[in-house]
Amino acid sequence: MVQSAKAVPPIWCPGCGDFGVLAAVKRAAADLKIPTHELVLVGGIGCSGSIHNFLEINGLHALHGRLLAQAVGVKLANPALTVVAAGGDGDGYAIGMGHFMHAFKKNASILYIVMNNETYGLTKGQASPTSQIGFEGNVEPPFRPILTALSIPAPNFIARTFSGDPKGMTAILEEALRFNREGRGFAFVEDLSPCVTYNDTYKLWREKVLDVSKLPDYDPTDRKTMFRLCYEVLEQGRIPIGVMHRPKEAAREGLEAKLLGEKLGPARTDIELAPNLTGYQKLIAGLA
Ligand SMILES: Cc1ncc(C[n+]2csc(CCOP(=O)(O)OP(=O)(O)O)c2C)c(N)n1
Ligand code: SF4
Ligand SMILES: [Mg+2]
Secondary structure: OOEEOOOOOOOOOOOOOHHHHHHHHHHHHHHOOOOHHHEEEEEOOOOHHHHHHHOOOEEEEOOOOOHHHHHHHHHHHOOOOEEEEEEEHHHHHHHOHHHHHHHHHHOOOOEEEEEEOOOEOOOOOEOOOOOOOOHHHOOOOOOOHHHHHHHOOOOOEEEEEEOOOHHHHHHHHHHHHHHHHOOOOOEEEEEEOOEOOOEOOHHHHHHHEEEHHHOOOOOOOOHHHHHHHHHHHHHOOOEEEEEEEOOOOOOOOOHHHHHHOOOOOHHHOOOOOHHHHHHHHHHHHHHO
């Protein structure tokens, strides 16, 4: 399933916020000198999920809402790979919500980028779990992914970026990828990525974003403080961006190290079938 592919030109609408993510991923991978054959991008289903087609790396187009399970699988099969999962708010916070929550506690060293445009872009602009009340008849309050992320006590890297600030996004993606490559665990970066066709929020978000690192109490090593700060910023009608959690300890806390230790992983291990053959035959016979 995983294949190296030539990049094709993006098919996104001109001005789509996802272009910012594409440029920042390219820049961050180049700055960190990640060899392209060591980089795997698992895309979700949605406009955002086609991002791997526009990069000359290994790509996998996952099922809708299942990209995290597949990305964790790739990482466990070969922990030497740098694995990025990327998809939309519909993909991650609706059908994929169960996987989203568990990804924090599993803590595999992969980067998950959610391109949040507060709508289902690919299927033509319906309300998503992050849509504001009133958008396309939505009557439900929007889900707040950063607060959920901060409420799960695991040593993850958590941040939010804005496609209108490509420099800031690149710096954060670089830090997230470094965190992964040191085997420290799961990195979640939500990018505010306007859908210029169905929900053009560029102007509004430019006015509302607030970099939490500028606040007096800012301490990304302390979840309680960051939860309170982000909550307060949201209550003021502003949108917090920046690094929201950066674990103090530099330990290798990733799931892959806990399960495999120093082993190379099944994708790089010769598997001998002979010792397991009798057990396998018994299993098959039992199913007959
Ligand atoms: C199992 C399944 N259910 C529904 C769909 C239809 N579908 C395709 S993309 C999508 C939502 C896309 O929204 P989002 O994930 O926010 O991505 P965006 O297009 O906004 O980047 C839906 C519901 C599908 N492809 N598969
Ligand atoms: S429909 Fe929206 S999310 Fe999809 S490519 Fe166009 S601007 Fe981007
Ligand atoms: Mg979306």
